[in-house]
Amino acid sequence: xxxxxxxxxxxxxxxxxxxxxxxxxxxxxxxxxxxxxxxxxxxxxxxxxxxxxxxxxxxxxxxxxxxxxxxxxxxxxxxxxxxxxxxxxxxxxxxxxxxxxxxxxxxxxxxxxxxxxxxxxxxxxxxxxxxxxxxxxxxxxxxxxxxxxxxxxxxxxxxxxxxxxxxxxxxxxxxxxxxxxxxxxxxxxxxxxxxxxxxxxxxxxxxxxxxxxxxxxxxxxxxxxxxxxxxxxxxxxxxxxxxxxxxxxxxxxxxxxxxxxxxxxxxxxxxxxxxxxxxxxxxxxxxxxxxxxxxxxxxxxxxxxxxxxxxxxxxxxxxxxxxxxxxxxxxxxxxxxxxxxxx
Amino acid sequence: xxxxxxxxxxxxxxxxxxxxxxxxxxxxxxxxxxxxxxxxxxxxxxxxxxxxxxxxxxxxxxxxxxxxxxxxxxxxxxxxxxxxxxxxxxxxxxxxxxxxxxxxxxxxxxxxxxxxxxxxxxxxxxxxxxxxxxxxxxxxxxxxxxxxxxxxxxxxxxxxxxxxxxxxxxxxxxxxxxxxxxxxxxxxxxxxxxxxxxxxxxxxxxxxxxxxxxxxxxxxxxxxxxxxxxxxxxxxxxxxxxxxxxxxxxxxxxxxxxxxxxxxxxxxxxxxxxxxxxxxxxxxxxxxxxxxxxxxxxxxxxxxxxxxxxxxxxxxxxxxxxxxxxxxxxxxxxxxxxxxxxx
DNA sequence: ATGAAAGCGCTAACAA
DNA sequence: TTGTTAGCGCTTTCAT
Numbered sequence: 001x002x003x004x005x006x007x008x009x010x011x012x013x014x015x016x017x018x019x020x021x022x023x024x025x026x027x028x029x030x031x032x033x034x035x036x037x038x039x040x041x042x043x044x045x046x047x048x049x050x051x052x053x054x055x056x057x058x059x060x061x062x063x064x065x066x067x068x069x070x071x072x073x074x075x076x077x078x079x080x081x082x083x084x085x086x087x088x089x090x091x092x093x094x095x096x097x098x099x100x101x102x103x104x105x106x107x108x109x110x111x112x113x114x115x116x117x118x119x120x121x122x123x124x125x126x127x128x129x130x131x132x133x134x135x136x137x138x139x140x141x142x143x144x145x146x147x148x149x150x151x152x153x154x155x156x157x158x159x160x161x162x163x164x165x166x167x168x169x170x171x172x173x174x175x176x177x178x179x180x181x182x183x184x185x186x187x188x189x190x191x192x193x194x195x196x197x198x199x200x201x202x203x204x205x206x207x208x209x210x211x212x213x214x215x216x217x218x219x220x221x222x223x224x225x226x227x228x229x230x231x232x233x234x235x236x237x238x239x240x241x242x243x244x245x246x247x248x249x250x251x252x253x254x255x256x257x258x259x260x261x262x263x264x265x266x267x268x269x270x271x272x273x274x275x276x277x278x279x280x281x282x283x284x285x286x287x288x289x290x291x292x293x294x295x296x297x298x299x300x301x302x303x304x305x306x307x308x309x310x311x312x313x314x315x316x317x318x319x320x321x322x323x324x325x326x327x328x329x330x331x332x333x334x335x336x337x338x339x340x341x342x343x
Numbered sequence: 344x345x346x347x348x349x350x351x352x353x354x355x356x357x358x359x360x361x362x363x364x365x366x367x368x369x370x371x372x373x374x375x376x377x378x379x380x381x382x383x384x385x386x387x388x389x390x391x392x393x394x395x396x397x398x399x400x401x402x403x404x405x406x407x408x409x410x411x412x413x414x415x416x417x418x419x420x421x422x423x424x425x426x427x428x429x430x431x432x433x434x435x436x437x438x439x440x441x442x443x444x445x446x447x448x449x450x451x452x453x454x455x456x457x458x459x460x461x462x463x464x465x466x467x468x469x470x471x472x473x474x475x476x477x478x479x480x481x482x483x484x485x486x487x488x489x490x491x492x493x494x495x496x497x498x499x500x501x502x503x504x505x506x507x508x509x510x511x512x513x514x515x516x517x518x519x520x521x522x523x524x525x526x527x528x529x530x531x532x533x534x535x536x537x538x539x540x541x542x543x544x545x546x547x548x549x550x551x552x553x554x555x556x557x558x559x560x561x562x563x564x565x566x567x568x569x570x571x572x573x574x575x576x577x578x579x580x581x582x583x584x585x586x587x588x589x590x591x592x593x594x595x596x597x598x599x600x601x602x603x604x605x606x607x608x609x610x611x612x613x614x615x616x617x618x619x620x621x622x623x624x625x626x627x628x629x630x631x632x633x634x635x636x637x638x639x640x641x642x643x644x645x646x647x648x649x650x651x652x653x654x655x656x657x658x659x660x661x662x663x664x665x666x667x668x669x670x671x672x673x674x675x676x677x678x679x680x681x682x683x684x685x686x
Numbered sequence: 687a688t689g690a691a692a693g694c695g696c697t698a699a700c701a702a
Numbered sequence: 703t704t705g706t707t708a709g710c711g712c713t714t715t716c717a718t
């Protein structure tokens with residue numbers, strides 16, 4: 001291990017001067033600087049990051065918490081991958097490191113421990129859901145003064161830092177699109193209620209449907225609920241098929257359910273894009289590869305991750321005030337909802 | 344900030360005793376232990392992880408390096424997600440933390456800096472490729488005495504730690520499967536040559552083909568090369584279609600290319616599973632959702648990640664000897680290669 | 687422009 | 703069984 005001390009000796013300066021050179025602080029003679037740099041080079045000296053963190057009382061780490069998802073190997077979803085990439089890019093730009101935490105089922109999640117032990121300076125929490133225990137944990141974090149940010153999840157009544165997307169608008173657009181194509185009997189396949197954006201999507205859907213005169217009773221009949229998995233979409237196919245004479249289009253709250261649904265319906269002889277129009281949500285990779293390709297609502301996950309990291313790190317650096325941002329979503333039209341594909 | 348000192352005072356013991364309690368070392372009276380625990384609880388004391396790392400001269404972090412992949416938002420691939428999940432689970436089990444590094448294009452990758460600055464105790468390198476500069480960097484790492492492990496990539500002639508999968512066997516199985524179905528004119532769509540497992544797959548393919556008497560010239564005519572992206576598969580469709588009378592099956596080196604290929608061929612009127620048999624590789628999520636569902640070779644990515652972390656951490660903990668492991672792959676048959684689907 | 691020195695919170699060797 | 707103490711490598715304040 002080469003320490004600062006050895007560099008100082010070789011360069012004939014004090015240890016403090018070596019630090020100054022490496023941190024670029026304070027005035028110093030160009031010549032001194034160069035001598036130090038040469039000495040460091042010669043010895044292959046690299047400052048010890050842990051010692052720096054220790055002395056600075058800053059870990060230099062941004063934590064990212066991933067939700068516990070049984071069975072499904074966690075990352076196998078478009079959403080996490082994109083958000084994480086966005087965070088990673090920003091964190092790197094800011095000179096931070098990214099510490100990943102996989103949540104388990106323990107009540108006291110261990111990411112709280114990462115905070116308390118000061119192994120992270122701030123934290124981005126992905127896949128949070130609005131349950132009493134989750135709320136309580138977040139409130140506790142807030143009370144203890146830890147900096148964190150939620151992505152793609154809103155907690156009504158709290159002022160947590162949040163980077164969300166406009167799922168009301170996205171859903172509204174999706175349904176409007178189907179209406180423009182002439183559909184009116186539009187079923188809505190929603191995901192789990194514990195995510196705020198399920199409610200948002202329902203809100204967007206409802207708003208559009210009400211505009212064409214649908215009442216609560218009608219909407220109720222057109223409502224289905226899965227859990228965002230492909231399998232849940234697949235399983236709902238039968239129920240939707242049973243009411244095929246009262247349905248001419250389907251809006252699913254994510255692509256995975258939409259795809260499961262399309263597969264299930266196909267097996268029953270009901271083809272998406274021919275017998276029924278289908279629109280998904282997320283515009284994930286798979287939307288491009290289904291048959292027919294899936295019309296879907298694009299969510300700027302990458303940007304959301306990047307922005308979350310940026311704002312959070314700025315806050316940690318002293319910028320005052322919290323933040324609650326909503327980014328725009330955008331409909332991407334493909335064949336699953338197109339009239340022409342239906343001859 | 345609550346420190347050990349305050350806990351010691353409240354409990355009426357020395358600081359060292361507090362440490363002992365928290366680390367469970369040395370003999371101690373049950374009563375002392377309890378007094379310390381109560382004091383800690385009362386003060387809401389949590390040991391400072393950075394200070395511990397500093398004193399122990401161990402970061403407690405396992406680094407994971409992700410390759411630079413332009414354009415494609417990095418995680419959007421099954422492989423990384425799975426491996427990372429596997430690593431995450433193991434790392435957590437072992438009480439380590441996971442530090443993610445996204446590689447950029449810089450020559451001196453910054454993960455080397457993570458090593459030199461001792462921010463990680465060891466490193467798992469994903470998506471490495473066999474280029475001269477990469478080899479040189481790895482050799483340098485080795486020379487500097489850093490512990491690292493490669494996943495899904497073999498460097499011939501080196502003794503780096505590696506967790507790989509049997510891609511020769513996997514490919515051999517895939518081709519044999521097609522042969523059992525009666526196909527003989529089997530084209531091979533490979534990925535980039537800089538990955539050792541491209542060569543492995545070619546090797547497995549060749550072995551099977553030679554067994555039925557194919558010579559080099561024939562194999563040459565059946566060889567295509569993309570870059571593992573869906574787009575590259577899509578673009579190759581035309582070339583394959585042009586030679587459709589000399590091809591009755593296609594083995595693609597990953598699912599993404601297989602899917603692009605199937606899409607491209609369909610647009611040309613050549614349906615996978617009807618006009619031509621197709622087998623992919625990776626058995627990723629999408630293999631289940633294509634139409635027809637894609638026969639593919641399953642690779643135990645999750646286990647590979649988990650094993651890599653386990654062996655590497657054991658090595659860091661002092662276990663002697665390096666490791667080079669190859670896990671088995673397994674063919675998963677679906678409709679894209681089935682005769683029945685071809686009427 | 688540079689040096690001296692006091693920590694940072696903990697581990698671990700040694701003493702008692 | 704418990705206390706004392708010397709670091710760990712660096713940052714930062716205060717002198718000079």
